[in-house]
Amino acid sequence: MNQDTADFIVIGAGIGGASVAYWLSQRARVIVLEGETQPGYHSTGRSAALFMESYGPDQVRALTRASLGFFRNPPPGFGEHALLSPRGAFMFAAPGQEAALDAHEATVRATSSAVQRLDARAALELLPVLRPGQVAGGVLEQDAADIDVDALLQGFLRGVRRQGGRIVCDARVGAMRRSGGLWEVSAAGTTFRAPVVVNAAGAWADAVARLAGADPVGLVPKRRSAFLFAPPEGMDTARWPMVLDVTESFYIKPDAGMLLGSPCNADPAPPHDVQAEELDIALAIDQIERQTTLRIRRPTHVWAGLRSFVADGELVGGHDAKLPGFFWAAGQGGYGIQSAPGAGRYYASVLLGAAPDPQLAASGFDPARISPSRFTLP
Structure with missing residues (x-):
């Protein structure tokens, strides 16, 4: 043949x-x-x-x-290691955004995933870098896992x-x-x-x-940027869940001893070997520093990928x-x-x-x- x-x-x-x-x-x-x-x-x-x-x-x-x-x-024989490892995903809301958090909670509860609603105090205990007074509560999707x-x-x-x-x-x-x-x-x-x-x-x-x-x-490729940065010295972030705000203006996720950040952007782009835009990274850093006590001096690595959507x-x-x-x-x-x-x-x-x-x-x-x-x- x-x-x-x-x-x-x-x-x-x-x-x-x-x-x-x-x-x-x-x-x-x-x-x-x-x-x-x-x-x-x-x-x-x-x-x-x-x-x-x-x-x-x-x-x-x-x-x-x-x-x-x-x-x-x-x-x-598919592979030598497990495909999933425990992580969890935590979406939090600021005061006045409770309705959006309610809607997210309803979506998660409609799945088979274990879910926990946290008040402001519990959210701060889970993630002490969140800013007090800027957190009304959150939803923890406990079964979310790294792939x-x-x-x-x-x-x-x-x-x-x-x-x-x-x-x-x-x-x-x-x-x-x-x-x-x-x-x-x-x-x-x-x-x-x-x-x-x-x-x-x-x-x-x-x-x-x-x-x-x-x-x-009608496929539209959209740029999503990301970057790695160092966690605060002496702070163990390895067991943190993925963290995102209810408006999805950013997310943070532990990654091999570092933290991975993204502005959750979805910017239309032609199909090509896409690179992160400086503005994407600057917007993410600004959002993260506004809503948490984290300080990002310099990302150690930046990149972008294309996620392609139809209408x-x-x-x-x-x-x-x-x-x-x-x-x-x-x-x-x-x-x-x-x-x-x-x-x-x-x-x-x-x-x-x-x-x-x-x-x-x-x-x-x-x-x-x-x-x-x-x-x-x-």
Whole structure:
């Protein structure tokens, strides 16, 4: 069999492409094309991922719930370390913002996650760097957990290779055409062929669609910046939860002995190797110093990633209604890692014509809500 021919070509080896390829490769021949020199170079490799059942729109939360079993008990040989580690997530409100905190609490309580409402005194005991008088209380989502993003991505990719799949890096797609029931995809000086292409190109998904002759879905990449800074000398922050204010103007999260901060920005940007803007970092520092007693003299590292959204914020997953053999696995927004096991497994079941995981329906997942057909004009 020609090694450049497969049952499926997956474009993109970030978490979206790697997860669907993992399940596809168990039953089919798969080639994954990655435009960069290494998988996960863009959004996946720049994520401060947290597993939060309350995070994201309705269908994202359903796919996240359906992913929990995989995160807790990955298949034998998937990796050497646990994918989740305890963290917790704490959202606090200032006086006058209690209604917003009530709404957040209701969302968390609608999940299976353990939740605790804290008054101002308890909030200050949990996080002594919050400013007294500026905290009305908070909500602690106790089951939120850090995700080992690299372990998850590499586990998916190892599985693809172990099952006979091929991952080709430095393979940016230059042209695509459909001929005789096969896609011919030009990349890395080679023409790869398969009857089905999976568009998991992240921020570049609409560009890939245009190459194929498909209508774009209105994907908007948005810049999210982050930075590392030193915690106060002598203060043990390792067990802090992730902390964010109810208006989501910033968050703080412990990270390998440092603190990771972000302005929670979502600034539209073209798909590119995005870098943090100085203003993003300055705004985050200002918000953190206004609402806490932390002082940030100089970040030790700054970066940014692109989180790509469609208008309703949900994922985009399914066959293109107008273009045979073209499948969308895009629009992960800021939720692609926590939902990857559930989404990847669902996409593979559709592509293989198999029954979907029963856990999806039990989690409240509705395939029509993420279908690319919702963008198709009559």
